[in-house]
Amino acid sequence: MTNHRCPVLRNRLSGLLVAITLIAQSLFSLPSHAITAEEMLADPALESRARGLSKQLRCLVCQNQSIDDSDADLARDLRREVRQQLLTGADDATILDRIRQTYGDYVLLKPPVGGMTLLLWLAPVGFIAVGALVVLAARRQRPVADNSLTADEKTRVETLLKGGKTKSERQNP
């Protein structure tokens, strides 16, 4: 009897396994990249530099993706431009600077420090400083509470501890 059921069970189990595998794959797989095999450079060292540079450059069509992630035509053209410049022997800083010359600071995903972007970089520090000042000022000004009991309160506590009624309770039965 059990032998008849076994294949069914096995099928169900393997189905479950396939489902788990598929879900795991979709959860843990690396994000796919827009780059195609034919774009890649033969030299792995240059190619890894190209990938590094591509991650720092903004795709100006999509504006919040790097050209490494973007499928846009312009992103592909810029990837090719980066690789062509790498092949001519240019160093990373020169390549980034050349592209920045025509597309502006905006093309760099990490804006350079200096000029107008100084405000951008210093603003968080400024905000934290202002917050710290506010907290400090608030703390310094907070009056130290006088926690000791007044004479009247002391007699009330003593009466309560003895189990007797306080003055106010006697007044409002």
Place this chain on the structure above:
Amino acid sequence: MSRIRLSFLLPLGVFLGLAALGAVALYGTLSGSRTPDQLPSVLIGKPAPPLDLPRLVTATPAPASAAQVTIAPFRGKPLLVNIFASWCAPCRAEAPALEMLSKRIAILGIAYKDREEDTQQFLGQYGDPFRAIGIDRDGRAGIAWGVYGVPETFLLDADGIVRLRHAGPLTKDVIDNKLIPALVALGA
């Protein structure tokens, strides 16, 4: 006591300031005076990037300089450089505007990532306002000019310095409020 209240009012003031900034930006975007999709061009006030492209054969008689299209022969007078493509719908929309402008200023065309026969067909259909057209088959000239979408239009002065750049079609509003004043300033 009043000093405590003041220190607590400070974050509120900062917040209100930021909120006001956001409100101004939002109002600008909604009313159309602020265009965050228009990237600031770093080329303004700088010499136009080098241009050396094979010339597209058109019905318009070409100046003597023949096979290659460059900026040099156009020096001495303001020049409009228009980057377009037959596959770009807004380029069709701005074709009549370019036709009109071509009576006032020389226009150089860059056929961006387009097949020659397609460009020629486009010109046959929508008119050819260009003095010369360079073929930028792989879009490298586009990258050198900082193009991030067609159409784009650059206005160069007589010395080849970029005076104006507009990304997107030349609408009536853009022509009346941006291009014409810039042309007048250059005496064109």
